[in-house]
Amino acid sequence: MAVARQFRGPIDLHAHSSVSDGTETPAELVHAAAVAGLGTIALTDHDSTAGWAEASAAARTEHLTLIPGMEFSTRVRYASVHLLAYLFDPDDSALLAEMTRVRAARLSRAEQMVARIGVDYDLSWDDVLAQTTPEATVGRPHIADALVARGHALNRSAAFADILHWKAGYFQPHYAPDPVRAIELVRAAGGVPVIAHPATRGIGDVVAESSLKTMVEAGLFGLELEHRENNPEPTKRLYELAAKFGLSVTGSSDYHGTGKPNLLGENTTAPDVLDRIIAEGRGAAPVYG
Numbered sequence: 617m618a619v620a621r622q623f624r625g626p627i628d629l630h631a632h633s634s635v636s637d638g639t640e641t642p643a644e645l646v647h648a649a650a651v652a653g654l655g656t657i658a659l660t661d662h663d664s665t666a667g668w669a670e671a672s673a674a675a676r677t678e679h680l681t682l683i684p685g686m687e688f689s690t691r692v693r694y695a696s697v698h699l700l701a702y703l704f705d706p707d708d709s710a711l712l713a714e715m716t717r718v719r720a721a722r723l724s725r726a727e728q729m730v731a732r733i734g735v736d737y738d739l740s741w742d743d744v745l746a747q748t749t750p751e752a753t754v755g756r757p758h759i760a761d762a763l764v765a766r767g768h769a770l771n772r773s774a775a776f777a778d779i780l781h782w783k784a785g786y787f788q789p790h791y792a793p794d795p796v797r798a799i800e801l802v803r804a805a806g807g808v809p810v811i812a813h814p815a816t817r818g819i820g821d822v823v824a825e826s827s828l829k830t831m832v833e834a835g836l837f838g839l840e841l842e843h844r845e846n847n848p849e850p851t852k853r854l855y856e857l858a859a860k861f862g863l864s865v866t867g868s869s870d871y872h873g874t875g876k877p878n879l880l881g882e883n884t885t886a887p888d889v890l891d892r893i894i895a896e897g898r899g900a901a902p903v904y905g
């Protein structure tokens with residue numbers, strides 16, 4: 617029997633709202649997705665599902681399909697590894713506990729970074745708070761916005777290239793679970809895990825064949841290989857490993873509103889891959905608006 621596809625294309629499975637470091641509210645993001653001509657958008661705020669309800673309502677109004685998701689922070693030593701998670705149960709207690717722990721760690725880490733930056737630049741924690749919404753997952757982008765507001769940087773990208781770069785000496789990592797544990801938590805919550813931008817600099821070891829194999833055994837579904845920050849050589853290698861391990865490949869924009877140059881729909885995911893994500897996602901349902 618043919619699968620009746622209720623979602624529409626084009627499909628973009630990675631976008632942020634002001635619930636994390638995007639510059640648009642969840643409703644504005646869904647509206648922007650409709651204006652950009654997308655048929656399906658996933659909301660994947662960092663370590664939070666706080667935007668799901670608003671995005672779901674907007675998807676109904678805009679007649680768009682919404683895939684509820686998250687970009688979960690994980691870490692291996694100094695390498696920050698982002699795990700996209702789709703259609704998981706947002707009330708799963710083990711996953712929620714870890715998300716809460718990561719958000720708390722992000723908050724104190726940001727406060728510590730701002731205290732250190734504040735020694736050399738006119739910048740206070742209140743400046744950062746002025747750039748965040750009350751529920752937001754706080755990250756370096758909010759510090760960047762505060763630096764821009766204070767005139768210490770021209771835009772987010774410039775702040776990242778300068779004061780927020782680890783070479784400047786203010787950078788600090790934050791607690792995040794190991795990717796294997798994160799994959800297990802997402803699967804246990806009925807979700808579908810995909811490594812975000814796996815061919816970016818600094819995470820080569822993490823996606824080496826042996827570690828990737830461990831992640832596949834833990835339940836990894838796919839790799840986001842179509843993403844502007846992936847480098848060509850490791851991407852080619854990961855396409856081969858994806859075929860070898862039976863991993864699905866996704867493509868997405870990682871849109872952050874005006875916070876990044878990434879444009880909605882600049883990379884997209886094939887309909888049959890979304891079919892499999894929906895078939896495997898058991899913790900939450902897509903919203904067919």
Ligand code: AMP
Binds near residue numbers: 637772774777
């Ligand atoms: P954090 O997780 O707090 O260390 O901050 C990392 C976040 O900053 C990522 O999710 C990116 O969205 C964002 N980011 C990283 N590099 C840049 C950049 N050059 N310009 C704008 N945003 C960036």
Ligand code: FE
Binds near residue numbers: 632637
């Ligand atoms: Fe981000």
Ligand code: FE
Binds near residue numbers: 687698812813
């Ligand atoms: Fe990311």
Ligand code: ZN
Binds near residue numbers: 687
């Ligand atoms: Zn992202």
